Amino acid sequence: MKSLGYLFLSLPLSVITLSSPETWHFSPYISLDAQYAMIKVDEDQFHPVNGRLRIGSYFYETVGIEFTYGGLSISEETQHDLSVRLQDSMMLNFRWESPGKHNRGLSAYILTGYIHNELLIENEEGYPGLQNYSGINLGFGFKQTHSKWLAFYCEYNHQYFEQNPRIRGFSIGMQVNF
Numbered sequence: 222m223k224s225l226g227y228l229f230l231s232l233p234l235s236v237i238t239l240s241s242p243e244t245w246h247f248s249p250y251i252s253l254d255a256q257y258a259m260i261k262v263d264e265d266q267f268h269p270v271n272g273r274l275r276i277g278s279y280f281y282e283t284v285g286i287e288f289t290y291g292g293l294s295i296s297e298e299t300q301h302d303l304s305v306r307l308q309d310s311m312m313l314n315f316r317w318e319s320p321g322k323h324n325r326g327l328s329a330y331i332l333t334g335y336i337h338n339e340l341l342i343e344n345e346e347g348y349p350g351l352q353n354y355s356g357i358n359l360g361f362g363f364k365q366t367h368s369k370w371l372a373f374y375c376e377y378n379h380q381y382f383e384q385n386p387r388i389r390g391f392s393i394g395m396q397v398n399f
Contacts, residue, residue, distance in 0.1 A: 248279040254374070254394020256291060258307055261387040262342065267305035270295040273392065283318040283328070302345050309339040310380075312358050326366035334358045336380045338388060354388065356381045364396065372396040 252275035260267045271294050277287025291310030298305055314334030321328035336358040341351055360378030367373070373395055381388040 244282045245280065248285075248398065249276075250278065250287075250396050250398045251276055252374075252394050252396040254376075254392040255295065256390045256392040258388065258390040260305055260307075260340065260389075261385070262303075262305065263385060265300055265303070267298040267300065269297045269305060269307050271307045271310070273310070273394070275394075275396075277316065279316075279318075283320055283330075285316040285318070287314050287316055287332075288312070289314065297341075304341075304343050306341045307338065308341040308351060310336065312336045312380075314358060314360070318364070321364065321366050326372075328364050328366070330362055330364060332358065332360035332362075332376075332378065338381060340386065340388075354381050354383070354386065356383065362392070370398045372398065 252273075254273050254275070256271050256273055258267075258269050258271065260269070271291050273289055273291040273293065275287050275289045277285050279285035289310070289312040291307065291312070294306055294308065312332075312334055314332040316330055316332055318330035319328045334357075335355070337353070337355045339351055339353055342349055358378060358380050359382075360376055362374050362376030364372050364374040374393070376392040376394075377389070378392070379389050
């Protein structure tokens, strides 16, 4: 068992030592997007819209890490005297992106990480109030780069892998590379 641990430790180290210095870099970016959330609570569907801010960096070719803050509530939705709003959302993701230089700037990406959502679910009496949901985040999207510093993207993500509530979203945004 100990030798298996050494093997798993040596594989990443060998990739690092065998890779060329050009593939490792620091390439930061910042993004703004609007997310159309699809939140299913029991049998009801709610669709609040919120703004999100991302800060990230590519560190190995097109692999990066990013932090997303989604607490910029644009709208909430009310049904049957129950209102739902995405009060606060924070994500930490690894970003796995295909190279866009071979496809006229079009690339696909996958996000894997962890999310913490705060939903404000209230009826007329304010019950149940602020609810916290944390879990695995999985997303995929397409990005079109227009210059070295500007890109636009659309994305789908599944933010919390439970049946009740079920939290998913579509996003459209702009990324500025530095």
